[in-house]
Amino acid sequence: MTGISKLMDILAKKEGINNTNIPEVKIYKASEYQPRQPLCYEQGIIIVGQGRKRVFLGDKVYEYNPDNYLVLSVPIPAECETLVDDDPLLSVFININITVLNQIFGKMDLPIVNPKKTHRGLYVAKTTDSIKDAVKRLLQTLQSEEDSRIIGEGVVHEILYRIACSENAEPLYALALQNTNISRVDKALKEIHTNYQHSMDVEKLAGLVNMSTSAFHRAFKDVTSSSPIQYIKKIRLDKARNLLLVNGLRVNEAATEVGYESATQFSREFKRYFGSSPVQHIDKNRLVY
Numbered sequence: 336m337t338g339i340s341k342l343m344d345i346l347a348k349k350e351g352i353n354n355t356n357i358p359e360v361k362i363y364k365a366s367e368y369q370p371r372q373p374l375c376y377e378q379g380i381i382i383v384g385q386g387r388k389r390v391f392l393g394d395k396v397y398e399y400n401p402d403n404y405l406v407l408s409v410p411i412p413a414e415c416e417t418l419v420d421d422d423p424l425l426s427v428f429i430n431i432n433i434t435v436l437n438q439i440f441g442k443m444d445l446p447i448v449n450p451k452k453t454h455r456g457l458y459v460a461k462t463t464d465s466i467k468d469a470v471k472r473l474l475q476t477l478q479s480e481e482d483s484r485i486i487g488e489g490v491v492h493e494i495l496y497r498i499a500c501s502e503n504a505e506p507l508y509a510l511a512l513q514n515t516n517i518s519r520v521d522k523a524l525k526e527i528h529t530n531y532q533h534s535m536d537v538e539k540l541a542g543l544v545n546m547s548t549s550a551f552h553r554a555f556k557d558v559t560s561s562s563p564i565q566y567i568k569k570i571r572l573d574k575a576r577n578l579l580l581v582n583g584l585r586v587n588e589a590a591t592e593v594g595y596e597s598a599t600q601f602s603r604e605f606k607r608y609f610g611s612s613p614v615q616h617i618d619k620n621r622l623v624y
Contacts, residue, residue, distance in 0.1 A: 340384035342474035343425040356483030359430040369417035373608055375573040379430045381405040382470050386424025389416040393560035397459045408506040409456040409521050412569035437511050439496050445508050453557040454506040454517040466497045516554040519544035531570045532594040537563045572608050579617055586613045
């Protein structure tokens with residue numbers, strides 16, 4: 336294990352997602368290989384200490400590992416494969432706070448961004464030594480509740496700054512501006528994640544971000560690799576999956592909770608998306624959760 340992975344291992348008390356002393360930071364641990372499966376990524380940065388993951392989005396494959404970090408400039412439903420060698424996969428997730436990002440960018444000399452340029456909602460970039468050093472200090476800070484409370488925020492801000500200074504960061508610049516396609520799509524995504532259980536009208540979403548329906552549909556697919564309707568469906572199914580596995584809801588209860596009027600339709604779409612019926616999925620994943 337490296338110094339970074341050892342520190343992550345100390346913080347990873349259990350399999351899966353581990354909260355830390357800083358709410359915006361989480362540690363993830365996986366001790367076994369996990370085949371390709373649907374996963375909804377949150378908006379944030381994932382830096383790996385040990386192991387590898389592959390993300391499948393549209394016709395592209397992105398691999399992130401100790402040498403390459405993953406940036407989710409918007410929340411993205413994708414498919415993920417977890418590759419574990421002799422030791423568990425360990426990674427740190429850092430939430431992207433747009434307000435903080437704007438504060439950082441306000442002090443930087445930024446390149447001019449073409450507002451009409453297409454920016455995919457995720458990218459991979461090389462983990463530089465300066466990023467590794469900052470991540471190691473963050474992990475050391477997280478070992479102490481007092482250190483986390485007093486200096487944790489500053490270390491997180493440094494990591495965001497280091498990421499912003501590194502390669503492929505233009506989507507983050509575009510995200511922080513108001514008139515770019517990715518920032519408009521991000522605003523629509525926030526509306527979807529807030530009200531996914533209600534009926535969603537694509538024309539209203541387009542109007543919310545001052546775009547024509549056709550332009551919005553095109554920009555939305557450029558960023559997320561899904562149409563707005565497909566994206567909403569994936570979010571509903573992912574939320575329902577958590578309700579079934581974490582909250583212990585019944586199938587019909589979870590279906591209603593995420594906006595389905597028909598439990599039969601919900602079960603059919605759930606099986607199509609996750610590869611097994613809700614009941615089968617609960618039985619297969621019960622021990623994990």
